[in-house]
Amino acid sequence: MTQLLTPGGGSRKPAAAAGVVGPPVQAVPPGDVFAALDTSPRGLTAADVVARRARYGLNELPRAGRRGWWRQLAAQFTDLFAIVLLVASAITFLVHDLQQPRDPGTFRLAVAILAVVVLNAAIGFAQEYSAERTAQSLQAMVPHTCRVLRDGERRELPVRELVPGDVVVLAAGDAVPADCRLVEAHDVSVNNAALTGESDAIGSTADAVATGPLLEARNCVFMGTDAVAGAGKAVVFATGAATEFGRIFRLAAAAPRQKTPLQRQVASMARRVAGVALAIGAALFAVRVPTGQPFVETFVFALGVMVALVPEGLPATLSVSLAIGVRRMARRHALVKQLLAVEALGSTTVVCTDKTGTLTQAEMTVAQVWAGGALHPVSGVGYAPVGEVVDPAPVRELLRAAALCCNARLVPPSGRGGWRVLGDTTEGALLVAAAKAGIDVAAEEARAPRVAEYPFDSIRKLMSTVHRAADGDTHRAYVKGAPQEILARCTDIDWNGERRPLTDELRAEAIATNDQLASQGLRVLAAAWRPVTGPRTAQDETESGLTLLGLVGMLDPPRPEVSDAVDACRHAGVRIVMVTGDHPLTAEAVARRVGIVRQTAPTVVTGARLDTMDDEALDGLLAKPSELLLCRVSPEHKMRVVTALRRRGEVVAVTGDGANDAPALKHADIGVAMGASGTDVAREAATMVLLDDSFASIATAVRLGRSVYQNIRKFLVYLFSHNIAELVPILAATFAGFPLVPITAVQILAIDLGSDVLPALALGAEPPEPDVMDRPPRSRRQPLFSAGVMGRVLFLGGIQALGVCVVFFWHIHASGIPYSHFTEDDTVYREAITMVQAGIVVSQFFNALAVRTDRQSVFRIGLLSNPWLLAAGCFGIGLMAAISYLPALQAVFHTAPLAASDWAVLAAFGVLLLAAEETRKWWVRRHRPVGGKGLGGGREGER
Structure with a gap:
């Protein structure tokens, strides 16, 4: 290779940069990326692929170091009760050998005790082995195939065959197969929720950006995330364990598995019972020997006392009873991977829960539309176009404009799946709202075809499209984006079909409505339009002198069963702490909807504030009885909070679905991962997997x-x-x-x-x-x-x-x-x-x-x-x-x-x-x- 790149200023070397230091990957101009990674716009040759695969291996995360089945079986014989019974069996065999004549009953006793240990081990091994195999079948996070350019040809290849330097073709709806640097980006937006917990899609670019944290580089995309809009090409610079996804995987793998409260208590009970049995047996042996009783008979007598005190049937009974609990939970879509963990949720005092995908449906839904000075509620949730807009006539032009200014597409149900969005979920919500207002979006696109587009970016916070009118001679620009940005560019307002100047009073009313909707936890977008001279109108002209059409308030709706589950946990004395990478206002709004927050002023703490706290300050924060929301947090923050809670004597359960949740899942007393939407890394780290992703299963499990x-x-x-x-x-x-x-x-x-x-x-x-x-x-x-x-x-x-x-x-x-x-x-x-x-x-x-x-x-x-x-x-x-x-x-x-x-x-x-x-x-x-x-x-x- 001629030169290799390092991400984020060289803080971590990707797989393709083993031992070589180069400029940060995000700081390289797109035209130089191919040379820097020793590839070309035509992709790698077959010889290159063979050489790089030999050097960097397959593009897959290493499986956690699982013990072989024989090690798992052997581990069943190492708990103290099993050891006590094994010792008792050995002593009984010894007594049988010492007896003259040998008593067949003593031999049968020794064999029976040994059989108890074997039975208990078989039950525990069978349950845990079966649960582990089921968990492995859930691994579906990393996509199976991707489109790659090799020798100038576009091919569809298994993801595991990617190597650094491959040129990947991305489109809306694709899962990103490795850590890549964009070299072409046409309106690309990526959802990084699996890594960062942030539910909003991030606009991406192929241009060079300033050096900084790699995850904040808008010209890089990462394994395990999803392209929700646009299309582009990207060059792979890290694969497998060298990716950001792999970094979190290693962080989770390094965390030791915590013992459940029942494991600790059974071990303590076994020690005490064994000690008492040995002490009483030895004492009676010592009392009877001086009386002239035969030595062997006295030994058998003492053994009988020990056998009487050791409940031989307890280990098998405990294992089978826990297995009954496992089956009961499985019928309620909760897979428990370890027998003893089935009881752990019953002793849980704190649940640290993620927001996106756990409490919410991860489906944006328009709830309110404002136009002409009036709010128009919208019914229905999710992406199914079922529901209605109250009095739709005044907002129909607003929703039509917003729908035309979208790149997403609604996909009807197919097979067992329901309605889904191909592209940005926010745009999907706008399309659904337009359909509820009676607008045929496909017909509108045919009548007013798009002739130009200015994609969304996080600086302008706007997206604009230009459409040719039905007469073919005039053109209109439709703009949607952040209300403050739209309002700053508006000179007029559409007031019930009448175009009026946007006076200070009307501007203040629009701002007040935006604040009102935002205080309800809605994400607010504004839409506007203006006539333009043609498809080649400059962007600045297209996005100025606008006419405001109105505001759209949308939310990621909570799962319908969550409120009852949260209420049940409250009655059970279980504290719920929301831990999310999302914005504090959004988190608080969702928390209020589901009942986690009921107080007027909950305690809201960001990751930045956590960084300023020492352990004593954090302990003081967690000790307060107030409702607590932790927002904008990193995986390290989550681990620190879990550790602090456990240090205070809490029994901590952590729920999550993203790779960023995995370290906290591993450090908790019990980690609860989502089975359907959860990542492979999260499921690997968790003790329990919710097969239906329903938070209600948490209350059922408790x-x-x-x-x-x-x-x-x-x-x-x-x-x-x-x-x-x-x-x-x-x-x-x-x-x-x-x-x-x-x-x-x-x-x-x-x-x-x-x-x-x-x-x-x-x-x-x-x-x-x-x-x-x-x-x-x-x-x-x-x-x-x-x-x-x-x-x-x-x-x-x-x-x-x-x-x-x-x-x-x-x-x-x-x-x-x-x-x-x-x-x-x-x-x-x-x-x-x-x-x-x-x-x-x-x-x-x-x-x-x-x-x-x-x-x-x-x-x-x-x-x-x-x-x-x-x-x-x-x-x-x-x-x-x-x-x-x-x-x-x-x-x-x-x-x-x-x-x-x-x-x-x-x-x-x-x-x-x-x-x-x-x-x-x-x-x-x-x-x-x-x-x-x-x-x-x-x-x-x-x-």
Whole structure:
């Protein structure tokens, strides 16, 4: 290459400038760009392409470093609960090897514990692998093909085959395939929302511009953006990861994935349970060894205590319950990529939401038209020409002129897509408004064909077109643009068909109307006309001495479901902060429409002001309870705000669809990307993808996330309460001097896996409680085992433990046999341990009914309202009956058949447990208001 370019004054080297410094790409005159990039107006030759592809690679973003499937599977075995169970299984295998003779039951126990770990890992791996594959299928941001000049021929090639130096042909509606320098630009406008968050299209030029930030260079276009108007040619100077799009991708990839609150709490719970199990097992081992008990038998006894304390079924139950939540969200068009993230939105305290495409439809719509001193409302939203202009006659000439002064085109519905605009969305809105006023734009263009055009640019803020009248001898110029620029060039005004001088009073009225519409959050354009002598009239003459036709106010309408979603989040105590690259006035107007802003004076902060704040000042700003809008912000600003919020202890969710949102999505507790309109980079960084792009899915996800957490606490109470019933009889037998255990490790595992898991899963499928969105978010520091949860575990577990201890010692004492005479093969002992196991299983059935609600009576919601729970309970009792009566299972579990009277006694204890819990709930409802603390009540996170 002869010379290579650097963008933005050399701050970053593009792919085509590896190690070579040249003038800033935007500062080079268009005629010199080809030589500077070692190409030509005919494009690259085949040999050039081969050499450059070997040097710079394919034009694609690198896939994030995904672990292989085997690494993903192996990671499922590294959480602490899995490690505890693996250790327990290893110890059991060791005990089996030490036993003389070896007990087949011990071997089966070791295998069963290992099977639990494998089952849990398989469930977690299958869910996450499936979600990841689905997420990969959504990658559709970078266009698939583009038009390129090579060897002087125009070809359509896959985007990934572009190399630096290629000459790309752009037209309205094209997605820009790489970072390019324009060398020809005919009325080109580009929407940079995916990179900057700015919803307005930017007029582009091929002329050299002053050195400055590359993204502000109007003669450069960037990968992932869209050409919305005009046509042109551009030379590629950066591809793949070297593009601005790739820079943000790398910024997002460098951010570590944040752990969800549930991940942290489950890890903490696992550490505590493991510690308690090991400590109690070791203590009992140390107590029994000096008494002369055989070493191996004492070790097996201690292992039984550990098994009783470790809920083997919890990891699988947790994974499957989360998977149920994932499927529920998927039915509501929310794809969750990680199981544990399904609960994270339930604990969210702050949602940082983008504006364009997330709260709004990204479809400009004319809402008001002013002409002749009167406002004319326009109904309908979007690009479908459905709606009407109130009293259209006085504004028909205004809308006709505005429509003729447009380059956009309306495209009718095709296939599954609706009406869309090919070109600038603002011009599309004008075409729709003209159609609503009964104007046939195509017919008007035929009657008054365009013969000249002066494109829009950001300096003049105007666009002008010249049209030949129907008589063929006269010409008219139509001008549209910023009201202040139009008014400065007007000398007359069209007042209900009459041409009047634009007096100071009429000018003041037009300005006041512009301010009124702008205060409503409308983007205002003015339209004017004048007769001209011919198609070659000079631009200055064409755009002076104008006659004002009127004003048009338009907006990017909010999604219709957003207001209800925002209201639901408010009731749930979730703070919503708008974070956008758009103008503060536009952002505030949209925020008011959807309900994010209700106060008279919200706090509006721009990115420039954020740059002047240190961390202490930013923390102070975020700590204020006022409604907050962050506007004109960069990706770095978003990351800084998210970091500051998390530093304050907030659980932060970030929504977004553009590449500029990706770093914040990655840094947040949970990132929520748009699946249909979102960028590949945003979806890659997010934890959850909204397949329908609907903000309403956020409120639904919060509700389902809270429900998942509630259900997790329900089955935690259910599982750990009967763990107490398994442990207490063992401890009681030890201190009472009974030489054998009241329940064996194999029986405990049968309970934990056979009759625990299905009811726990049924509890995990409980629908959200009616008031779930009326409670405040739980504290990030609130432990999974709160005081309320532990109180309920001890209350229900204590009743179960008392019942099984009574039936065990009652049966032992009723036999009249001294403790020292009992052996493992004694019939009375086998009947007693069978009653203990059956007592726990029966009480589980009633316990599952009891924990379905925190405060409300289970009879109020209906005993039969969760048929899966009843079926699961009956399955557990049926399995217990099989263990008691079938000889093959009797041999495995050392059980004996129970009499009908035994089952009646056990059922009576179960009814007693349910009655006690219903009494407790009644007392809580009567003496503690909602939100008060109690065994089952309390503020969110304690109930």
